[in-house]
Amino acid sequence: MNEVVGKPIDRVDGRLKVTGKATYSAEYFPKNMVYGVLVLSTIAKGRIKNIDSRQAERAPGFVGIMSYKNSMSLHFPQSSDPGSGKFAEKDLLPMQNDRIFYDGQAVAVVMAETFEQAEHAASLVKIGYEIEKPAIKLEENLSTKYKPVSGLGGAKIQVSRGVADAALQTSEVKFEQTYTTPVYHHNAMEPHATVAEWNGDKLMVYDATQSVAGSKNLLSSMLGVPPDKVNVTALYIGGGFGSKGFSWPNTVLTAMAAKQVNRPVKLALARQQMFTTAGRRSQTIQKISFGATSAGKLNAIKHDTTSESSFVDEFVEQAGVATSIIYSCPNVEVSHSLVRLNRGTPCPTRAPGEAPGTYALEVAMDELAFELKMDPVQLRLVNYADTDEDKKKQFSSKSLIECYRRGAEAIGWSQRNPQPRSMREGNYLVGYGMATATYPANRSASSAKAILYADGHAEIMCATQDIGTGTYTVMTQAAADAFGLPVEKIQVKLGNSEYPKGANSGGSQVTASVGPAIRAAALGVLEKLKKMAILDNTSPLHGHKEEDIVASDGRIHLKDNADRGETYTQLLNRQGLQKVEALAKTNVSTRQQTESNPAAAGSADAAAEEESKTNPAVQEDEHVDRKPYTFHSFGAQFVKVLVDPVLNTVKVDKAVAVMDIGKVMNIKLAKNQIMGGMIFGIGMALMEETAYDPNNGRVVTRDLAQYLVPVNADMPQLEVQFIDVPDPYISPIGARGIGEIGITGITVAINNAIYHATGKRVRDLPVTLDKLI
Amino acid sequence: MESFKFIRANDPRGAITSMTGGGAKIIAGGTNLVDLMKLNIERPAQLIDINGLKMQTIETLPNGTIKIGALVKNSDLAYHPLIMKNFPVLSEALLSGASAQLRNMATVGGNLLQRTRCPYFYDTAAPCNKRVPGSGCSAIDGYNRNNAVLGTSKYCIATHPSDMCVAMAALGAVIHVQGPAGPREIPFADFHLLPAQTPQYETTLKHDELITSVDIPPIPYAIRSHYLKVRDRASYEFALASAAVILDINGGRIKDARIALGGVGTKPWRSKLAEKVLTGAAANEQSYRTAAEAALSEAKPYKHNAFKIELAKRTLVHALTTVGGMS
């Protein structure tokens, strides 16, 4: 049978999406529903003195108002990692008291019969504040900086090997520079939106989330409702980029509001509201120091990052995490410090850590290459890391040299004159730049259920979700191959917390985590069929040995004699069975932390665990010895830019990504993912930036007219290539994650190309034209 | 958004009568007004839809003047053969604005009256003299990268955002309006106001007047004209600096010049100073540079927008070189 994994099949949900039939969370309309609109604080620090809602209450259609004065009490959440549910602001349960910690903090929910009425009534609520002096700017609050103990999920963020300081002192060549990145907002197309409905003590929630399981756990623990009484559904999600990975106040507030007015409530954030209370990437100041030989061999690297978090949670932008593994170097020191500011809480944002981190490190590498008059690719080859020197382990697989080679060829690197500002095309200055891309290959525990029906179609269920990346499609492919059925016969059901718990959509881990679980569940069903056939004295396979039977093309048959066998349908019909189902849970995790801790599993998980003990696919997968390996994806990004020498406008002319992400599940979707990352990178390099008012700390760039993302006219020719060799250790499928790696490297490559074109080095993102004047 | 009444006007009279009481607003393409209403910045009690009025045509009058109906869509004007051929500066300005979808809705009248993109103007929690007179200006000491450097006052430093208007300013268009007392004409230079102490007043149009057309006088040499817009991304973004340039060159000398700048001024910025330098000067880089220096000689930078002065100069020189190079 021909495998479908790897084939560029169209998205299975593509038609639904382009015809508007895919229902997103805000598109549910339970009977009797009211609309909720958030009222946000307009000060960055202080207390609510009074809430005057008299006018709002008289507004047409007004149903109710909820604030700290009348909201139900919440409990602190019981989980704190994204795998089992992370509430974004651990020290600020929403609407429980009068304290304000940042501009745009949720202070009230106004409910009315229609959306317009709710908006209008909300605009009439007057809040009086007692204003305190907020901490607004990172640069002005550095005296309060401290070193956090660990990063997200307990990640190790203060790393040291060898003696970096001493090695720096004695190095032939010393280099030191500081790089800064601004605040970014995820700005997924779909806003955070929730519809909550209570039926007695049962809570049904449609929530735009990157983790239905996490959202359910949080609602259950924060509201004090037993987990089996809460359902969270998110069938389609219009992008998350990390902003829907943690749960933000809007979700639990919607459930609280629905309880208060005893009617279903819908609450969707306005674009402006997404700039304060739905996460962001924090600002960073990164100092890079290199000690090297004159031949470019690195002897010491120091990467010191200062980022900022809110006063209500500690989130560290782990910009230095990749620095300890990306190059071979005996002396490395990676440190992270944090400053607390009166800003909304940051959270993971497309390649948290790696995106800003590789920017600083790889621009520094480029600077070092120019200082040493070395080719930037050559400098990276001289420092190539054959092993993970941080963990002192082998990489499960790594083809980065091939990525450099192919990338250089595709961009035409050999035509590059190394001299800055030496190349021209018409009126434009031409520049070439490159950088290394890297992202960890995360995999965490996942369960899935597979059901084969007598009519020959199969269903897969897993409480993971497709956030727009194509999970429905690649999981359909994985299931089709495992079942030996065509994709048309597979229906994958995701995005419902009732299903067996799958990985959260974060850290580019879903394909690597859920794929093997789905495969194992499907194979589990086939095992059951084989056993049935062997025992069935009317089956052509009666009495044969299990290991002699294989499945393909919708049949089980003898390995040596494909003619001897029967279709799944024949067997099930004869057995008088409607369906055969199997649960599977794979506990493999490549993550060092407790992040996707399987202990948080629900009852379906326990059953899956039990059944998996006899599932050969799970057993085989779990018994692979992974201890000698660490798991990372690498790639190379190359770009060519054109810069107007007078106006300093930058046009990325061509961008090439060559990625090694293990087995490519679907070449079309994989290219989509990398291209999306590259486009983000263009934005990050040239225009994206959130500005705060320097006087009161309010977000100034509050919509997509002020917060610029690249448009079609900014697009270069984008070329994406894959090495496409299965990772032998990550899973039986061999696919590492894909997604976030696309944004790493590209921002830097553009920066480096701009330097090559203009001779001017900008160390502060974004590189807007004013910085090039 | 506040609730409002919506009526359709059948003739100009009707529209004007409905406006006399105050509190009413005309809606044309709605691309600016509706956004502002959603954000509670504009709160008209009544909307008067004028799309049924007969102001959709572009005609050439016997004296060569081109009369553009107030309801002509930005895209129709930009792609009109007469405009493309005789007034490239106007066509280019229109096509550099917004997006294709917006240009298909936006009208000439609405474009003249579009409001600033100063971010604080859009944030009803922020002080803003333009939105709430006397509340203060958040931009002056705040984040002002996109604000103006020409024509500012201590009450407001917001740029006029329109591209079309910059070309119209250079062309010396005439705005025809009709009010309760009948029709009148307003020269383009007198239409938009500087902020001074009253940034809430942006034009000399009265609250009960209707724009009926914008007339472009015949300028044969406008065939040699150009609009150059510089911005933070390649499309769908307002100007950091822009220049509309019309040159009449004969034998290497500039006989007449019409220059206007966008993205830097509190109104569409016709630069008489630059025109004076250029008129009679040789069509060369030296003259262009001197003109650019003159155009920005009165510029006042704020904390984040000083770069605009240099950028505007370069933009103007670039545009002048493009047009001058055609001679």
Ligand SMILES: Cc1cc2nc3c(=O)[nH]c(=O)nc-3n(C[C@H](O)[C@H](O)[C@H](O)COP(=O)(O)OP(=O)(O)OC[C@H]3O[C@@H](n4cnc5c(N)ncnc54)[C@H](O)[C@@H]3O)c2cc1C
């Ligand atoms: C996302 C976005 C990007 C944009 N980018 C650009 C850009 O790059 N460059 C640019 O120049 N513009 C840009 N624009 C602005 C756009 O050009 C204006 O919104 C448009 O021209 C307004 O025209 P309208 O017909 O839609 O006006 P409306 O929104 O209908 O009205 C605007 C104002 O004009 C009044 N009005 C309209 N017609 C008349 C009349 N005949 N008589 C009296 N009063 C009238 C209305 O009462 C209202 O106050 C952008 C707009 C958006 C939304």
Ligand code: SF4
């Ligand atoms: S510059 Fe003008 S529009 Fe902007 S805040 Fe100041 S007064 Fe308001």
